[in-house]
Amino acid sequence: DTGVSQDPRHKITKRGQNVTFRCDPISEHNRLYWYRQTLGQGPEFLTYFQNEAQLEKSRLLSDRFSAERPKGSFSTLEIQRTEQGDSAMYLCASSSTLQGGYGYTFGSGTRLTVV
């Protein structure tokens, strides 16, 4: 399977705990994105990497959120001191600057529930 993989698929955590999600993009893609989606809404931009460099982080994202993409391969998204409002589907997507017109390839997402 050469698609975008996300792990875990589901995560239930208690408020105040830290969680970390992983994304493995399509290997030829140099751009990686994290989005968050809540019920009835479109995906909301969180952050973006080109290779290993994090080029933009949404102003909506608090300091509790951090993302990394070491060596320009897989990426992790960490949420510290989770709150109930963090409950959402976290989507990872990748794309290539060399393949114009093909859009983003999304993973299946990690559904986070904070109780």
Next chain:
Amino acid sequence: GQQVMQIPQYQHVQEGEDFTTYCNSSTTLSNIQWYKQRPGGHPVFLIQLVKSGEVKKQKRLTFQFGEAKKNSSLHITATQTTDVGTYFCAGTNDYKLSFGAGTTVTVRA
């Protein structure tokens, strides 16, 4: 910042009928992309429009980009049950996509 709005939010269609969903941006876009998300699934890329006034077709789906590159539409003819899902438009001026809230389509057989 850039905002993308879609109407209608919900579209209930009789199987075999046509419908159109519309997308409007507060700013001029470099390009616009359309995605489909099936219930319980993730967004899947459908198409990208780049040129002013561009029209592209995919079988029963027709996509159009406005002359001012601030609006777009998706028209589906002879709706089938396989068309069920949420259709998102997403605009970009650089590398980042801004998604609309989507049009959720249900089909009556």
